[in-house]
Amino acid sequence: MSNDLLSKGLSLVRGWFEPPPEKVLERIRDELRECADLIGGEVSARQRAAKLAKTYAELDENGRRAFLRILLTEFGPEPERIDAAYDAYRAARGSDEQWQAEAALRESLRSPRSRILTQFSASDAGVHFLVDLRAELLDFLRDDPLLAALDLELQGLLASWFDVALLELQRITWHSPADVLERLMQYEAVHEIESWQDLKNRLDSDRRCYAFFHPRMPSVPLIFVEVALTEGLAGDVQQLLDVSAPLFATERADTAIFYSISNTQKGLRGISFGHFLLKRVIDDLRRDFPKLERFATLSPIPGLVRWYRAHPEALADAFTASDWRRLRAAGAPEGMELLQRLLETPEIAGTEAWREALAAPLLRAAARYLLATENGRALDPVARFHLGNGARIERLNWLADTSPKGWRQSWAIMVNYRYEPDKLQDRIDAYERDGLIEATSAVRRLAR
Amino acid sequence: MSNDLLSKGLSLVRGWFEPPPEKVLERIRDELRECADLIGGEVSARQRAAKLAKTYAELDENGRRAFLRILLTEFGPEPERIDAAYDAYRAARGSDEQWQAEAALRESLRSPRSRILTQFSASDAGVHFLVDLRAELLDFLRDDPLLAALDLELQGLLASWFDVALLELQRITWHSPADVLERLMQYEAVHEIESWQDLKNRLDSDRRCYAFFHPRMPSVPLIFVEVALTEGLAGDVQQLLDVSAPLFATERADTAIFYSISNTQKGLRGISFGHFLLKRVIDDLRRDFPKLERFATLSPIPGLVRWYRAHPEALADAFTASDWRRLRAAGAPEGMELLQRLLETPEIAGTEAWREALAAPLLRAAARYLLATENGRALDPVARFHLGNGARIERLNWLADTSPKGWRQSWAIMVNYRYEPDKLQDRIDAYERDGLIEATSAVRRLAR
Amino acid sequence: MSNDLLSKGLSLVRGWFEPPPEKVLERIRDELRECADLIGGEVSARQRAAKLAKTYAELDENGRRAFLRILLTEFGPEPERIDAAYDAYRAARGSDEQWQAEAALRESLRSPRSRILTQFSASDAGVHFLVDLRAELLDFLRDDPLLAALDLELQGLLASWFDVALLELQRITWHSPADVLERLMQYEAVHEIESWQDLKNRLDSDRRCYAFFHPRMPSVPLIFVEVALTEGLAGDVQQLLDVSAPLFATERADTAIFYSISNTQKGLRGISFGHFLLKRVIDDLRRDFPKLERFATLSPIPGLVRWYRAHPEALADAFTASDWRRLRAAGAPEGMELLQRLLETPEIAGTEAWREALAAPLLRAAARYLLATENGRALDPVARFHLGNGARIERLNWLADTSPKGWRQSWAIMVNYRYEPDKLQDRIDAYERDGLIEATSAVRRLAR
């Protein structure tokens, strides 16, 4: 591209960041160019990529933004080549040459920047670097939407690298490497792990933990799931996380509860492993515990309170006359005042006197929220994930997560999604095609 | 695409193959469509891909050709979408939207067929199936050049999957798995392995063997190199392969001879690992044997006789008056008659009486051939590989491979390419940029 | 001990072997003494043991016999110390000091030779050396019974080292290390493995092979068992070993046939792993193939013909009048002439015309032999092994092993021993305590 355009490209972002001195920009350009050129065999090109990774690592934020801008705007495919390839493609349309011309057009769009990114893979921190780079890029996107085009290219590369066929399922136990366990502690997103002792409890003989690993990031669990073996459906996360609870005798287990699923790499956003993980884990559990009859999650409802905040009238609608009667008896405030407080300080639902009276209307509100759809999709992100994998909404649980976070996001309500291996496919089809949400009649009744 | 075009697509190949019955074609189409649709979540889509792989495996050759044709011609990107994306790209050129439009154009070229191919990866025989598919596709290409476009797409996919960063270097020993060793025997392309005993000899303590493996094809060496530890530069492959030769005391070794490098997967043609393998192996050997001073190959010259067949005058030119004198004395035929016999039945160079007299002119011919370039590249394919990796032509060896194949391709002459770790980069640059071939003065003198 | 006794010790064997020169004997003595002395810390003592192992390896047979003699006779415990310890023990009998005195007496019997043997363990070839040493010692025993005392000491040491708790069960497949597989071929004692192809067939998906390994001999299977998965009880070993037989679909398997069990290390004679191996293998197979209903061997009867050779009258007794009639009709020789030929050239039982007529009397003879006991133990060594492990005699099979060896040892008859996991214990007790041999009523009927 012309230098004009570039300086324009950079000037565009001048408003919000101070580009580094021209000398630094030149060094970045030189190194990128060397990488793109592939001069001197791939081995040395990769060495140069390693150097480039080091350069990037040593830049400050402004430097990094400039780096990514330059990569995007100065190392794209040649417009003239694209034009020529497209013209040839148009001309060949309908003839035998069409396919070759299509391939040539695709090739004309392969950019020096994709060559550069590919080479990063062999730097010392290797694959990991690219994953971290994308995590950072996703942050920069907010201020600099131009970079979205670069993100697309990077995501495509990572998606092929992190194809689930390349991942390895591993069971995590207390005998797993400490650095892996340390990462579990760091990444657990659903129910924070507080100490090595807490972690050890979650890896006990009545638990299972599984993770996917990539052969080139052998110590980094990409996604992991924590499972508890129980008798009957667990409806209370406090009990599952209680370090002092006695060990459960697994020979009595008839249910596997997936009580936490965490993605660890922001840089792999949009590349999904979750449903594969669940499928593989269910297979593994069935082999080890042939008596298991039920596979279900105990899941948060992260969007519940937030959604009602935007639709307070729908919350009001969930309270029947008899609900209000019982609340009055319990000394709760009336009408909008109560609703407002439920939306602003959801934890007040836990106030001792009101608890019992609030169970019915709030569970009703939760059931309605979970069963509703928008554009053929469930409203809640976690619901979307599990319904899209073929689960059914099995049961709602009152006072299931009484942590501050639990109150704040969903009045301490949690939900079990159940996986019935034989019915997954039909349910996925019904949900994906027709937006049908599968739920037990108990849940449906609750929603009335 | 329209059915017309398709039937045309198939009719094109009618001349050389009998397409399978319409019923079979329909089944293929249905299964491909199901795969491409991605309905019902990726897990089940992948199951369908496994089914598709099975279908393919059970087809006869005609069926497979039709399968690939259909995949190419009926599962390409939508032309209208490409046109629209290109128009948008042209309009955005020079503006901030250019990059996003470029990404959209690239996206419009992503085809259902690439989605289908990607899914193959999770079938039972997984990755391996795709590699074998491409090997077969390469065979079909000869009669059906149309498929080249499909090959390009497949190669791109495999190249990202088999990125060298994903490969593992392993040492192969007599303690390696039997199925891995069996494959070595099967794939050794340079000096055939005749028996398990022969193989065991090549894995003895005075040898090293290394291979690259892919995590999803753990028993398949993708490329491997056989190394002998010697004192001084080996110039004779018979000796290296002699099963009855005594074990060499490795503490005396100052040289590592790479006497065989074989790629095993035709389906990975064009995706190169060789130079990485050599680099990694040299690093490994230096660590284990700090006294090693020299790393060199003992390589065939596969194009030598063939090239002189096309340039007999150049061969004549390699014979000096004194060469002819000595040949006469040895009772050899004169002039063109001798040359013709050398080109037609190269093994006559080994006729006892003439051997000594032929050494000088044939080594001269070999040296000239190796030092010559065409379009800045060496003439010999093996030479191109090693020079492109930074090696230098170290020495030519007379009577170095007296097997029938050795005689036929290069009058039993072999060459040592030497790798000097510190000088690789400069040599690669000189060769790649300026077509300069590095050789010892002894080799240069030979060529005069 | 006194030199007199030693020279006597050596002279005793003068008859049959020529002791090495005095100089060599002195070197052996010196090195043994150094080893026994433990001067200078254990590390260096072990180095000296390694030297001693080398010395032994370089001796010829006479030298080795002398070495072992010296080790036995000159490095025993001190008689005076034993006497003193015994006297103290007698005196302490019945008092509190008894136990300490017993320990001291035991200690007084620990010999320098046992210290020396223990140290061998850390020589390069380590444990393996000791195992081989004992194998050789067992050979020497035949001419030199004196060495039996040394053998006892060595067996005790090896028994503690090779305690089954230290062994690892591994499944052997075509993916196992080649050196391990090579050893299987070498050691298979029941049905010779003829080639790598034959071996590969035995490791196919309708077969299983398991072996025990010791952590310090990781490439050496100590004992291994070959298993075929079948539908119904296999009664014919030819079929099992047929390389060209089609692969059996294991999902139909209801029976696991153990068709070969081989100990590989003569030097571990008397240290038994076989029953542990079977138990562990049955556990493993039940987990992998829950549908298996039957675990049985297909075993040779190695002592059958040999035993009847010593008891020809018992063989005569197995022929009924109708047997003789049928044999006459088949043109067989009469009476003793036939019996003699059956005992001298057992393969004549396979002569086509007589085959059918011989089946009944020879199966009767086999059944009687297998059901007979001597001193509460079965007559046949293989029978003793399986009955001692709780198996029952399930079925006799005519023409089951028609190899020359099969004819020679048991008129081609083989037997199935069946393992019923729930009944093993009772049967072991019945056999061990009361000499009761468990057999099916079909086998009992045969014996009448």
Next chain:
Amino acid sequence: MSNDLLSKGLSLVRGWFEPPPEKVLERIRDELRECADLIGGEVSARQRAAKLAKTYAELDENGRRAFLRILLTEFGPEPERIDAAYDAYRAARGSDEQWQAEAALRESLRSPRSRILTQFSASDAGVHFLVDLRAELLDFLRDDPLLAALDLELQGLLASWFDVALLELQRITWHSPADVLERLMQYEAVHEIESWQDLKNRLDSDRRCYAFFHPRMPSVPLIFVEVALTEGLAGDVQQLLDVSAPLFATERADTAIFYSISNTQKGLRGISFGHFLLKRVIDDLRRDFPKLERFATLSPIPGLVRWYRAHPEALADAFTASDWRRLRAAGAPEGMELLQRLLETPEIAGTEAWREALAAPLLRAAARYLLATENGRALDPVARFHLGNGARIERLNWLADTSPKGWRQSWAIMVNYRYEPDKLQDRIDAYERDGLIEATSAVRRLAR
């Protein structure tokens, strides 16, 4: 043995422990008898041993003591058999039968109790159980010296099982299994590990940690050593343990400091691995860091203050007139008063004003203590260990361990023992044979 003797055996200990009810004793006896009998094949005998282990685990302390007593007194060898074997041995003395008779006498001393103990090995907690059993037995010994005889037998068994040839050296890193690391924290005996963070620091790239493992206790480090790579000889343990110290650039390292060696299993007391560990670790370090020139410990002197407490006059002797002068100047108490305080509250040596003045006399005292011998052995247990392994006393370090424990046991003085690989053997010989203690001249000068 007679019941009389047994009841006497138990009565002996009545004084200090209350034996469990007769019913329990009978159950113990029954189970032990079953184990000893070996009825019904070894497999089931081992199952019974597992049951016995469970029984033991469920007993209280009194029950366990009784268990061990019964095992010792009721399951010994038969006295009559010993007598007969001894008589035969005496008779055979000097004849060819002597060796066989010696073996028979040894055999007569093999007790049912040793058969029982051997079988424990295959119980679920296996080998580990026996190791723990002995640890407990060692505790009981203090009140019940009779059990020493049982301990001897158990130690013999464990010594053969834990022969160093069976152990595996493993490097411990932050990638090691968490349960292994947890045990390091638990067992570190020299410098307590305070947290996972502290541990991670000790496994950083400028550190090494190695441990020996037994194949049947794969998560239990039996002994481990912590190593710091430094430039020059480290004389200060605070600095080595400082979590916040910057990472040392290992390419500058010329010295490896072994700053902590810990045995973890009390039950393996008397079975020594330490010197093997050091030897193997030194080999490993030399391979990884060819530039290392010095291998040395930074060791405590655990017996220093304790010894001077028993020899106060020797401490007085270490103070010269000028020492006293300087102390007076520093305001320290005079003569015996100071000495007494140094012996009673050694940490007063760290009182700021006196520190400098105390360095000379206390280092002198330490040097004299370390160089002194008693019966040809060093006085200090740690010194005995390292001198016995061929180390030399290299340097004494003032204020090297200022932890409370450091003050209390050795006035915060530590010592470097240096391992010079080429000289180990000579030094071991000199020390073991002649009681010569090797030390640098600097240390010798200090002692004057």
